[in-house]
Amino acid sequence: MDWTEILRFSRGPLFHFSLVIFIAGMIYRLVRIIFLGWEKDRVKSQGSKLSGVIISYLKGLIILPFIPWVRRTFKNNALTFIAGGLFHLSLFLVLIFGEAHILVWQSLFGVSWAPLPNPIVDWLAAVGIISLIILLINRLTHPVLRLLTKLPVWINWTLVFLPFVTGYIMYHHLWFPYEVIFSLHLIFVCLLLIWIPFSRMSHFLFYFFSRTIHGARAGKRAVTP
Amino acid sequence: MKTASALNTYLKETGGWVAAQLEACTRCGICAEACHFYQALGNPEYAPVWKLEPLRRAYEQRFTLAGKIKLALGMEKRLTDSDLEHWSQIVYEACTVCDKCAFVCPMGIEIGPLIHKVRTGLAAAGLVPGDLAEATDKQKTIGSPLGVTDEMWRERIDWITDEWESNIPVDKAGAETLVVFTSIELMKFPDNLAFVAKILNQAGENWTVSSKGREVVNFGFFEADEELTKLFMHRVFQAAEELGVKRLVISECGHAYEAFRWTAPNVMKVPEGLEIIHITGLIHQYWKTGRIKIKEGAFDGETITFHDSCKIQRLGGLIKQPREILQVLAPTSFKEMTPNKEQSMCCGGGGGVISIKEADSNRYKVFEMKLEQLQDIQAQAVCMVCSNCRLQFVDSLAHFNSAVKVHSLAELVARALI
Numbered sequence: 001m002d003w004t005e006i007l008r009f010s011r012g013p014l015f016h017f018s019l020v021i022f023i024a025g026m027i028y029r030l031v032r033i034i035f036l037g038w039e040k041d042r043v044k045s046q047g048s049k050l051s052g053v054i055i056s057y058l059k060g061l062i063i064l065p066f067i068p069w070v071r072r073t074f075k076n077n078a079l080t081f082i083a084g085g086l087f088h089l090s091l092f093l094v095l096i097f098g099e100a101h102i103l104v105w106q107s108l109f110g111v112s113w114a115p116l117p118n119p120i121v122d123w124l125a126a127v128g129i130i131s132l133i134i135l136l137i138n139r140l141t142h143p144v145l146r147l148l149t150k151l152p153v154w155i156n157w158t159l160v161f162l163p164f165v166t167g168y169i170m171y172h173h174l175w176f177p178y179e180v181i182f183s184l185h186l187i188f189v190c191l192l193l194i195w196i197p198f199s200r201m202s203h204f205l206f207y208f209f210s211r212t213i214h215g216a217r218a219g220k221r222a223v224t225p
Numbered sequence: 226m227k228t229a230s231a232l233n234t235y236l237k238e239t240g241g242w243v244a245a246q247l248e249a250c251t252r253c254g255i256c257a258e259a260c261h262f263y264q265a266l267g268n269p270e271y272a273p274v275w276k277l278e279p280l281r282r283a284y285e286q287r288f289t290l291a292g293k294i295k296l297a298l299g300m301e302k303r304l305t306d307s308d309l310e311h312w313s314q315i316v317y318e319a320c321t322v323c324d325k326c327a328f329v330c331p332m333g334i335e336i337g338p339l340i341h342k343v344r345t346g347l348a349a350a351g352l353v354p355g356d357l358a359e360a361t362d363k364q365k366t367i368g369s370p371l372g373v374t375d376e377m378w379r380e381r382i383d384w385i386t387d388e389w390e391s392n393i394p395v396d397k398a399g400a401e402t403l404v405v406f407t408s409i410e411l412m413k414f415p416d417n418l419a420f421v422a423k424i425l426n427q428a429g430e431n432w433t434v435s436s437k438g439r440e441v442v443n444f445g446f447f448e449a450d451e452e453l454t455k456l457f458m459h460r461v462f463q464a465a466e467e468l469g470v471k472r473l474v475i476s477e478c479g480h481a482y483e484a485f486r487w488t489a490p491n492v493m494k495v496p497e498g499l500e501i502i503h504i505t506g507l508i509h510q511y512w513k514t515g516r517i518k519i520k521e522g523a524f525d526g527e528t529i530t531f532h533d534s535c536k537i538q539r540l541g542g543l544i545k546q547p548r549e550i551l552q553v554l555a556p557t558s559f560k561e562m563t564p565n566k567e568q569s570m571c572c573g574g575g576g577g578v579i580s581i582k583e584a585d586s587n588r589y590k591v592f593e594m595k596l597e598q599l600q601d602i603q604a605q606a607v608c609m610v611c612s613n614c615r616l617q618f619v620d621s622l623a624h625f626n627s628a629v630k631v632h633s634l635a636e637l638v639a640r641a642l643i
Contacts, residue, residue, distance in 0.1 A: 032288070033248065035243050036239065036241040036288070037241055038239050038242050039491065041491060042490040042491050043490045046451055046542050047542065056333055060332075076264075077258050079252075080254065082318070084331075135564065142254060144254040144263070144275075147269045147272070148272070149252060150300070150301075152291070198290065198291050199296075200248075200250065203249050203250070203332065206248040209248075209249060210246045210332045210333045213245070213333065214330075214333030218328075221487070223538075223542045224567050225328070225333065
């Protein structure tokens, strides 16, 4: 089997198989949580749950990661906040507005949109890679993070880092023949997709549970989440 | 055996609410820097998320594929008795369930209530630290964690009535408002009862205390033992029902307020139509509606600050009320500590910590940070609305030879009444 064939396989059957695992796995996780049962809250509210939830998301999505000095804890966690925030920004922008990625979205959903200029995406990808490296060093050295980090977390990091770095190498046509690096990029992406439902990478879904719960609770008690 | 009871409790407690939040954790470790115990003592095991380990392991190993795989591959072990003994120290002696971590978590995970659930499992396993268990037992059998018997309570109320010439109605039929005090106030800060009585009488309140529901503190809630939590609240609710009151006033105790106001309706039957309010909210109401009048600038002069109690301010929402009053009492010399309001730092004595002798060194170490905050603004006095915080302040300020004076809000208001 040569690389052209590997490429055909990884962008075709492998990619679609991974997508199915990813989607089915996440649906399973979601259903599982929902059917674990939820108690009804019978406590009388002192404030508005809805406004609590709205503020909770504003802080969670916009203010907290990128304007983190609203939090006093920021200064003791500057690395996690800045590198973590920049990593997520880079991830979403590259994934959604990278020219090559838009082609993938188009093949999946049939719609496309204007890409960000390539040099910007390129810089964003570099920011993502550097952030990941900083986060890794932080995780290796911070006593609390060392206590919390077990094998699955290292796998998380590796499986996020590899698609990033292979994508970057591919864009710059470095070292590898195009088919090889493109195949590797796709294979790592597929591994990541398969891994997500089994790991804490699925936090992107449960984020919406926890932030809603927190906002509603704070709102109910008339405090700022 | 112990582990089995704890595990059963964890599995019973794990609904979607718990599971969704455990799943949301990304192990980022930011919560550590919110925890005053971690900040003061530097032990990574005091990171709030680590305090959830027993609950997380119980949940993952029972309910998730990933947890089962980890177990099968030997990457993770089942909980053992010695694990739980270890976590008993961490969650009872190095956590006040102040819940500041929840307000810092990027995912918004309610770490405090989840730690409460970890405690519930440990309580079911009989792994509550000795001092705390002993005080809880006293509350169960005698009716007060400080061992105040019915006769002692009666005598004490009579003595306070004489000493401060106050009028404290006991078991008054037809009263509209039932006020329940803490044993801490009764025994350590008895003047606070007199001050509260003075305010209520001045406001013309038709109120009473009850000889049956005489303890508002809930050591079952500190332990997080569900049955005891309910039993101790049941005593008060029963008294409220017998007296036929419309309103239940929780005196200066944060955990009690959390239990009565925010927990009771979800775990037990609350007498219908009973309004549950904290004394801070009530005093503020009286002042706002003109039922009491206070002298402006009565305490102007020495720098006074306000200590936010976790369960009454950050989690109780009574943030602006005491401040509005303090701004009247000391318009020029009232000063805020930083951090404050929702982001304030816990005193270190809450959640039952102050009743555990082994936790004393932790408690003092944490208080050093509070002391720094007081010194930063050169506070000469500090006001608060929780007698548990107050006990910690009085004890720790003496420990560090500080001259900062400690007042309750009721005291200041009562002394400024016109």
